Amino acid sequence: MSIKAEIMNTLKHEILTLALKPGTILSETALSERFQISRTPLRDVLKQLALESYTDIYPKKGNIVSYIDLESVEQITYLRSTLEKEILKDLSSQLLLTGVHELKEILERQKEVIGKGNDIDSFLNLDDAFHRALYRLAGREFLWNLIQQSNVHYLRYRRLHMLKTEKLEGIWKEHQSLLELMVHKDTEQIGPLIYHHLREDIHSLDFQENFSEYLKK
Amino acid sequence: MSIKAEIMNTLKHEILTLALKPGTILSETALSERFQISRTPLRDVLKQLALESYTDIYPKKGNIVSYIDLESVEQITYLRSTLEKEILKDLSSQLLLTGVHELKEILERQKEVIGKGNDIDSFLNLDDAFHRALYRLAGREFLWNLIQQSNVHYLRYRRLHMLKTEKLEGIWKEHQSLLELMVHKDTEQIGPLIYHHLREDIHSLDFQENFSEYLKK
DNA sequence: ATAACCAATCTTGTATACAAGATTTTCTTG
DNA sequence: CAAGAAAATCTTGTATACAAGATTGGTTAT
Numbered sequence: 214m215s216i217k218a219e220i221m222n223t224l225k226h227e228i229l230t231l232a233l234k235p236g237t238i239l240s241e242t243a244l245s246e247r248f249q250i251s252r253t254p255l256r257d258v259l260k261q262l263a264l265e266s267y268t269d270i271y272p273k274k275g276n277i278v279s280y281i282d283l284e285s286v287e288q289i290t291y292l293r294s295t296l297e298k299e300i301l302k303d304l305s306s307q308l309l310l311t312g313v314h315e316l317k318e319i320l321e322r323q324k325e326v327i328g329k330g331n332d333i334d335s336f337l338n339l340d341d342a343f344h345r346a347l348y349r350l351a352g353r354e355f356l357w358n359l360i361q362q363s364n365v366h367y368l369r370y371r372r373l374h375m376l377k378t379e380k381l382e383g384i385w386k387e388h389q390s391l392l393e394l395m396v397h398k399d400t401e402q403i404g405p406l407i408y409h410h411l412r413e414d415i416h417s418l419d420f421q422e423n424f425s426e427y428l429k430k
Numbered sequence: 431m432s433i434k435a436e437i438m439n440t441l442k443h444e445i446l447t448l449a450l451k452p453g454t455i456l457s458e459t460a461l462s463e464r465f466q467i468s469r470t471p472l473r474d475v476l477k478q479l480a481l482e483s484y485t486d487i488y489p490k491k492g493n494i495v496s497y498i499d500l501e502s503v504e505q506i507t508y509l510r511s512t513l514e515k516e517i518l519k520d521l522s523s524q525l526l527l528t529g530v531h532e533l534k535e536i537l538e539r540q541k542e543v544i545g546k547g548n549d550i551d552s553f554l555n556l557d558d559a560f561h562r563a564l565y566r567l568a569g570r571e572f573l574w575n576l577i578q579q580s581n582v583h584y585l586r587y588r589r590l591h592m593l594k595t596e597k598l599e600g601i602w603k604e605h606q607s608l609l610e611l612m613v614h615k616d617t618e619q620i621g622p623l624i625y626h627h628l629r630e631d632i633h634s635l636d637f638q639e640n641f642s643e644y645l646k647k
Numbered sequence: 648a649t650a651a652c653c654a655a656t657c658t659t660g661t662a663t664a665c666a667a668g669a670t671t672t673t674c675t676t677g
Numbered sequence: 678c679a680a681g682a683a684a685a686t687c688t689t690g691t692a693t694a695c696a697a698g699a700t701t702g703g704t705t706a707t
Contacts, residue, residue: 241659251692256659257477264481273659273698288572292513299512355505363576458689468662473689490668490689650707657700663693670687677680 280429497646
């Protein structure tokens, strides 16, 4: 992997895990010293981060880590629940045995993580793996990747939400149910379930009060 | 608008209208002379164009206008038909009188364009205006903008397709029908119609033979 | 003490020289 | 004449000096 791609992944990871908090200033000169590289390639990285809403660039002022935009979170969940409802219906009529096996294996590993105490990072990675597998099995990985490019706000929201509520077991059970509904081709019930699964309680005032320092006004 | 934004819009327009054909080389030095600006800001523009798939960058070789990727066209139409089916259902239960009026006005103007002989550019702009208005009225303009960022292949495909078939009248009638179904809250029939409206015949071999020089292999 | 102004010092934005890889052309050699 | 190697000339990639706007701190005048 190129040096620029490495730097970008590093910064993305730090932003997504909130090691770099919203509002943090990302100075070009400071970063060029940290990564021992000149400002030019670093600016390329910062420009791309801004395009994917990881940061905001204020001309002649600075690059800062973006605040979490709940509007974006709501729009992305609407997009995903609509899309995944359709994808799951498609899969109900197509899903091969190898696909079912793959999904079950992911659920197995997720259950292990729950057993070992709450390793949120591992759990979320497997959560993404499950949903991504659904897209791939339906021939829609292209759309999964497209959504990822606009996913900063949703991913950080989800992480904070999970830190607060710790309902890993409930999410796991919903995954299990989705898989069963697919296998039994019960397309009617899939819609409401995926809707509830993705939407969680975005608008809870409780959440907004707890994490107001991270949120866009 | 900033000078960089102007340059980007100019280049985007030239690529979308196929004035710049797929495969055309965009040299940094040539463009910097054309726009009387140094390579640095020009590189910013080219980088963003590449991120939105208008171009491909081959390191140390050059920037070239991307070939139309029919896979991307198919994925975007799936995304749009799924999403707009849901949006139209939402609107059936919400749509205000002012919204209906706005949509009818767009259809009026589109009918005029058809009457005056086939001005494809004006027709397509109004086509976008109609669909965009649907998103906006449903509170989903965010998603319209998101899709636009991945729309190069679809937009060029649609233009070529229209040059070839000249069925503007048919598209207009489908718009009219969609609006009527919404007003009468006939949500059952919306799904199949929006699907047909957006998908057209992507996989027609005829199309691929006619425009193979523009297509990704 | 306070307010206004100015200067120093941040920030990113731009221009340009040079580096390094890819291609094309030319020249040499069989 | 043909083929291969070498050199010249393309391309983008990187480093850096300088430009210009924004902020901050201090100084001065009231």
